[in-house]
Amino acid sequence: MAYDYAPFPYTAPPGLSAPEPRHQVVIVGAGPIGLAMAVDLATRGIKSVVLDDNNVVSVGSRAICWAKRTLEIFDRLGVGERMLEKGVTWKVGRNFFGKDEVYNFDLLPEPGHKYPAFINLQQYYVEQYLIERVQEFPDLIDLRFLNKVTDHADHGTHVSLKIETPDGPYSLEADWYIACDGAASPTRNRLNLPFEGQTFDEHFLIVDVEMEQSPFGDHDTPERWFWFAPPFHPGQSALLHKQPDNIYRIDLQLGPDTDPKTEATEEKVTPRLKAMLGDKPFRLDWMSVYKFRCAKLDRFVHNRVLFVGDSAHVVSPFGARGGNGGIQDLDNLGWKLAAVLNGDAPATLIETYNEERTHGSAENILHSSRATNFMTPKSPIEALFRDEVLNLATTHPFARRLINSGRLSRPCSLAGMSLQTPGTAPVQPGEALIDAPIKGPNGDTWLIAEAQGQFTLLGFGDVKLPTIPGIASIGINSRAGYPCFEDVEGHATRRYGRNHIYLIRPDGHICAVFDRPDAAAITAAYTQARGIQ
DSSP states (O other): OOSOOOOOOOOOOGGGTSOOOOEEEEEEOOSHHHHHHHHHHHHTTOOEEEEOSOSSOOSSOOSOEEEHHHHHHHHHHTOHHHHHHHSEEEOEEEEEETTEEEEEEESOOSOOOSSOSEEEOOHHHHHHHHHHHHTTOTTTEEEETTOEEEEEEEOSSOEEEEEEETTEEEEEEEEEEEEOOOTTOHHHHHTTOOOEEEEOOOEEEEEEEEOSSOOSTTOOOOOEEEEESOTTSTTSEEEEEEETTTEEEEEEEEETTOOHHHHSSHHHHHHHHHHHHTTOOOEEEEEEEEOOEEEEOSOSEETTEEEOGGGTEEOOSTTSOHHHHHHHHHHHHHHHHHHHHTTSSOGGGHHHHHHHHHHHHHHHHHHHHHHHHHHSOSSHHHHHHHHHHHHHHTTOHHHHTTOOSOOOOOOOOOTTSTTOOOOOSSSOTTSBOOOOEEEETTEEEEHHHHHTTSOEEEEESSOOOOOOTTOEEEEESOOSSSOEEBOTTSHHHHHHOSSOEEEEOTTSBEEEEESSOOHHHHHHHHHHHTTOO
């Protein structure tokens, strides 16, 4: 394989020899979501114990498409630039019907953003970078490999856990239990929580292929290519895009009657790949046959047990909404849980994580289900509709908007929810920050890098921001006693307007806007954004 799956060391936990003091937070699952959750809390001074029953990163590329908003969050957590350097950047997607291209799109046609629309980077690299980042917080994050949670109990004010290790069992307690234990979540199963949604009968083959020669036609620019009914795979769909190390991800639809054990063999896979790739030499790196579902919990908050990522919701892989949605979960939860633990907000603030992220996951499931239904028609009428849309798209732009090979991940709006104060501005309350290059006393920087991570007032133009305890202040094209930056390229002003004031939450969503520096109104919005009645 292209990646060295070196195991991480196991250390006997202190609970084997003596009772441990109650921890603030226990996180179950050391995948990208659990690890990033621990780092997020550590940046806010919150200690956590991370428990995982394994001691190696995920085998196979798995989640590979990381969206712009996710990269901005990873930037705050200290691994974004490393991911960008290693990852394969792409922004152009092409859709084919048969052998003919019917439509292409550019996901980020405008300049002035630190991060691209998407990068492709194998999940094992993301986990590696996060583990190495975790190791930079030895006093705040206790990462325990080969620690399998076998049971838990919610006592109202805390949660107790039973854990198995190579050296035997032990117990611990925590104020909060965060379940990042994946789509088959043992935590969810122990609680017998309904996990309802749509299950798709189609099987898909996913293959990582190592190739020196680019399969992207007459150029080597990484793109996302999706085929409906390609000549090399008649009557089905296919997806191709590039990862680092000359690894290419290929997804092939196989139909509902496939035998996964038969298909996930080199004897069956190799002829399929040769039909697609021709004479280009390749090496199989990893493969799997899977079915998927779009489903979620009704609630992500169950007293002291909080569900994050795939334990709370799952989607089809088309649209890259799984891992990206999970990162947005933890970005939403981290600052709220820290505020509660630090005494800066009531425990009821955690309920807004449920409010906002059940909304976000429902939006992701809607888009994902629509994409899958378009790709795998369930009746002759649906197949006729899809094929006619594809035929029309070649010459009729209106039909191109109907093609759905996966509406790619974007941050959802939180407009109208309980923490936001209604208002009108070029960027509305509830929306995520839009990046822009700016220049300050220390040179060139980026708006999101300066504004996210804490409550921040962002003022544009000739406005004087009031001093309010707990809120940082930033000025754009202003001179004041707080940090001020110059909009040297004009992107920030074009996106946010002039003489507006934005109150930004720690997760980079705007919670209020103002047309004048009214300290009382800003304080009221700040109070509301922390869930204080």
